[in-house]
Amino acid sequence: MEPAEKATTTPVPSPDRVEGCPAHVAIIMDGNGRWATQRGRPRLFGHHAGAKRVREIVEACPDFGVKYLTIFAFSTENWKRTQVEVAGLMTLFRRYITKETRHLRERGVRVRFIGDRVRLDEKLIRLMNELEEATAHNTNVHLTIALNYGGRDEVARATQRLAMDVASGRLDPDSVDEETLPRYLDTYVLPDPDLVIRTSGEARISNFLLWQSAYAEYEFIDTLWPDFTRAEFGALCASYGGRDRRFGAVKT
Ligand code: FPP
Numbered sequence: 001m002e003p004a005e006k007a008t009t010t011p012v013p014s015p016d017r018v019e020g021c022p023a024h025v026a027i028i029m030d031g032n033g034r035w036a037t038q039r040g041r042p043r044l045f046g047h048h049a050g051a052k053r054v055r056e057i058v059e060a061c062p063d064f065g066v067k068y069l070t071i072f073a074f075s076t077e078n079w080k081r082t083q084v085e086v087a088g089l090m091t092l093f094r095r096y097i098t099k100e101t102r103h104l105r106e107r108g109v110r111v112r113f114i115g116d117r118v119r120l121d122e123k124l125i126r127l128m129n130e131l132e133e134a135t136a137h138n139t140n141v142h143l144t145i146a147l148n149y150g151g152r153d154e155v156a157r158a159t160q161r162l163a164m165d166v167a168s169g170r171l172d173p174d175s176v177d178e179e180t181l182p183r184y185l186d187t188y189v190l191p192d193p194d195l196v197i198r199t200s201g202e203a204r205i206s207n208f209l210l211w212q213s214a215y216a217e218y219e220f221i222d223t224l225w226p227d228f229t230r231a232e233f234g235a236l237c238a239s240y241g242g243r244d245r246r247f248g249a250v251k252t
Helices: 032-038 043-064 083-106 122-134 151-167 230-241
Strands: 024-028 068-075 109-114 141-149 195-198 217-220
Touching: 032 043, 043 068, 043 083, 043 141, 043 230, 068 083, 083 109, 083 122, 109 122, 141 151, 195 230, 217 230
Parallel strands: 024 068, 024 195, 068 141, 109 141, 195 217
Antiparallel strands: none
């Protein structure tokens, strides 16, 4: 009898692996509204098209070598949009979670949410908690969805918790340094982003990961989010591989 083929645990590298790929990519997914308007359709049509792109980009991550993907889905400022758009987005988030849970689990994606949950409706919060629990043991890709997230709001909430620890005597104010505050941020378990991408031709960061992106590289591209493809994502990851990051130091 032929001996059984020896099992191997060595991962097979993907043919799409990108040399020097950023470990953590953060994306400001902008341009859904304009994409829909260009087609004479309501803005929510653009958000639905944008949600389909999320799946494609998440799937590309393990192939390229992106370990962490953080996406800006709804900001603390987005409540200022019309009631119809806000309600439509909340329905879309609920549907996305319900529809995608199985797929995300099967692909080994661990999902986390950052942002302040207090203003979100109970059903959405429950679905968010369930998705986090259902994927808690996955390690293939870490997907973080920023929902009711604002960088300033996050720092303010973190500072409040830090101040409470000082007031209760758990934290010595003299020990507070730049390693301390990140432990109170929503992103405390994540590495800082290496590359931040913003679609739709706007060159601003709109309150996204303010503390965490201090040394990130940025790419502002004209593509509207619903047109952003795996190929373009791969090209941006490859271009990052050629950058010289010095973190304020001089190369020796
Ligand atoms: C910005 O485009 C986009 C948003 C405020 C929503 C982002 C949401 C998605 C991509 C949909 C799904 C996400 C998940 C996680 C399911 P905009 O509306 O400001 O576009 P505009 O600048 O052209 O008006």
